[in-house]
Amino acid sequence: MNDFPQSGRPVPAWFTDAKFGIFVHWGAYSVSAWAEPTGELGVVDPDVWFKHNPYAEWYWNTIRIEGSPAQEHHRTTHGGRPYDEFLDEWKAELFDPADWVELFARAGARYVVPTTKHHDGIALWDAPGTGIRNTVHRGPRRDLIADLAAAVRARDLRFGVYYSGGIDWYAGRRDPVLHEDRMDEGRPHEAAYAAYAHRQVIDLIDRHSPDVLWNDMGWPRAGQADLPELFSYYYATVPEGVVNDRWDNAHADYLTSEYEADRANEWGACWENTRGIGFSFGYNQTEGPEHLLDPADAVRLLVDVVSRGGNLLLNVGPKADGTLPQEQRAVLEGMASWMACHSEAVHATRPLESGSADPHDGDPWVRWTRDERHIYAFVADVPDEAGGRVALKTRPGLLDPDTAERLDGDTVKAEAGPEGIHITSAGLDTPLPTAIRFATR
Structure with missing residues (x-):
C-alpha cells in the first residue's frame, strides 16, 4: 500500500496495481444518442462548451438551452417530447453483461465502474426514493447494476459505482447549466436532496460493497456534515475500497482528470485519467472515425498514463439495446490483442525514478x-x-x-x-x- 496525503489512509495495492479500468455510461440518453462532436473537455472554449456540448449524456441539459443545435435536433427528430419518454424506449433487450465483461478483462481492465445514476436522475437499480423512475420498473425492467456487478465479480474483476451526487435534473430541479462559471447554479444544495442522495449511496454500499466509490459533480452543501460518517461507513463495509476526489474537497483517496481538464491532478501520489473512446461518454451516433481513438491511440494513452504513475479509466457508451458499438468493441479488441503479450509491462508497475530515462514524443x-x-x-x-x-x-x-x-x-x-x-x-x-x-x- 502507498501513503496518499489526500485522505491520510493507505491506498490499497489492488488499485495502484490495476492501472486500467472501464467506465460505463449507459442511460435513457442512449436512446437519443446525440451530441455535437465539438472536441475534448479542456480543449473546447468554455464559452462554447455547454451550448454545443459533445457529451451525449448531457442531452437533457443541452436541449433546454435556447438556440442550441441539440434543441433543434430534439424538436425536428423527436418532436420536442419529454425526456422521460426515452426511459420507456430504453429496452436493453440485447444486454449480455458476461459478454461485456469478458471483453473488458481481455483488454486488460482490472475494474469496472458503471453509472448508477447520472445527472438525469434515472437510477439503474431500484433506488430508494425514485418510485418507478428507474430501470427496474420502466424501460429495461431489470436491475442493470446488479446484473453487471455479478458478471464483473464472476470474472474476478473489481466492481465500482459511479453516482452523480452534485447534479440531479429531476430530484434537484434546476435551470440548465449554461457555463462552467455558473455551474453551482445548476446544483441542488438543500437538505431534502442531500438526504435523498445520501440514502441512495448508502443503499449502493449495502447492496454491492463497491470497490470504488466514484462520485461526480460535488455534493450538496446541506449534506457536507454527513460525509465523514458516510466515508467511515463505506470503509468499515469495504476496507480495501477507494474514494475519488469529486466531493467538493471533502475527501479523496485519489485525484482525477478528465480528457484534458484538471491535468494538474496527474502529479498527485495516486491519480486516474478518464475519457471516452470518442468525445462523449454516452453513446453518440454522430461520432465518426475522426472523433474516436483507434487501438494504437488507446494503447499509447494507457502506456503514457501508467508511465507517469496513473490509472486509466476508459469509457464505453453502450447502445440502448445493450450492445457495445462496433467501433468501441474494435478498440477494446485491439487492446486485448496487445495486452495478450504486454500486460506484465503495465499491471503492477511503477514509473522510473526521475532522471533515470527520458520519455520521448514524436519519432520515435x-x-x-x-x-x-x-x-x-x-x-x-x-x-x-x-x-x-x-x-x-x-x-x-x-x-x-x-x-x-x-x-x-x-x-x-x-x-x-x-x-x-x-x-x-x-x-x-x-x-x-x-x-x-x-x-x-
Missing part, C-alpha cells in the same frame, strides 16, 4: 515503466530511415543490454552507447508500441 515515441525485477521500454514510430535502430536515452549503467528481450518474442539486439542503450529490431515503425524488457541491475 518512447515511454518507461518498471517492476521489482525489470525495466520496460515502450517504443513506437521509429523512422523508416533508422532501419529499426533507436537510441534509448538513460542514465549510464541503468540497463544491461545483454538482458534485452521483446515481450512479443521477436528478435531485438541491444548495445550500450554514449547516450544509453541502442536497440535494433524490426517492426518498431508502427504506432502500436512494442515493449522491450531489461533485467534491473
Whole structure:
C-alpha cells in the first residue's frame, strides 16, 4: 500500500496495481444518442462548451438551452417530447453483461465502474426514493447494476459505482447549466436532496460493497456534515475500497482528470485519467472515425498514463439495446490483442525514478515503466530511415543490454552507447508500441 496525503489512509495495492479500468455510461440518453462532436473537455472554449456540448449524456441539459443545435435536433427528430419518454424506449433487450465483461478483462481492465445514476436522475437499480423512475420498473425492467456487478465479480474483476451526487435534473430541479462559471447554479444544495442522495449511496454500499466509490459533480452543501460518517461507513463495509476526489474537497483517496481538464491532478501520489473512446461518454451516433481513438491511440494513452504513475479509466457508451458499438468493441479488441503479450509491462508497475530515462514524443515515441525485477521500454514510430535502430536515452549503467528481450518474442539486439542503450529490431515503425524488457541491475 502507498501513503496518499489526500485522505491520510493507505491506498490499497489492488488499485495502484490495476492501472486500467472501464467506465460505463449507459442511460435513457442512449436512446437519443446525440451530441455535437465539438472536441475534448479542456480543449473546447468554455464559452462554447455547454451550448454545443459533445457529451451525449448531457442531452437533457443541452436541449433546454435556447438556440442550441441539440434543441433543434430534439424538436425536428423527436418532436420536442419529454425526456422521460426515452426511459420507456430504453429496452436493453440485447444486454449480455458476461459478454461485456469478458471483453473488458481481455483488454486488460482490472475494474469496472458503471453509472448508477447520472445527472438525469434515472437510477439503474431500484433506488430508494425514485418510485418507478428507474430501470427496474420502466424501460429495461431489470436491475442493470446488479446484473453487471455479478458478471464483473464472476470474472474476478473489481466492481465500482459511479453516482452523480452534485447534479440531479429531476430530484434537484434546476435551470440548465449554461457555463462552467455558473455551474453551482445548476446544483441542488438543500437538505431534502442531500438526504435523498445520501440514502441512495448508502443503499449502493449495502447492496454491492463497491470497490470504488466514484462520485461526480460535488455534493450538496446541506449534506457536507454527513460525509465523514458516510466515508467511515463505506470503509468499515469495504476496507480495501477507494474514494475519488469529486466531493467538493471533502475527501479523496485519489485525484482525477478528465480528457484534458484538471491535468494538474496527474502529479498527485495516486491519480486516474478518464475519457471516452470518442468525445462523449454516452453513446453518440454522430461520432465518426475522426472523433474516436483507434487501438494504437488507446494503447499509447494507457502506456503514457501508467508511465507517469496513473490509472486509466476508459469509457464505453453502450447502445440502448445493450450492445457495445462496433467501433468501441474494435478498440477494446485491439487492446486485448496487445495486452495478450504486454500486460506484465503495465499491471503492477511503477514509473522510473526521475532522471533515470527520458520519455520521448514524436519519432520515435518512447515511454518507461518498471517492476521489482525489470525495466520496460515502450517504443513506437521509429523512422523508416533508422532501419529499426533507436537510441534509448538513460542514465549510464541503468540497463544491461545483454538482458534485452521483446515481450512479443521477436528478435531485438541491444548495445550500450554514449547516450544509453541502442536497440535494433524490426517492426518498431508502427504506432502500436512494442515493449522491450531489461533485467534491473
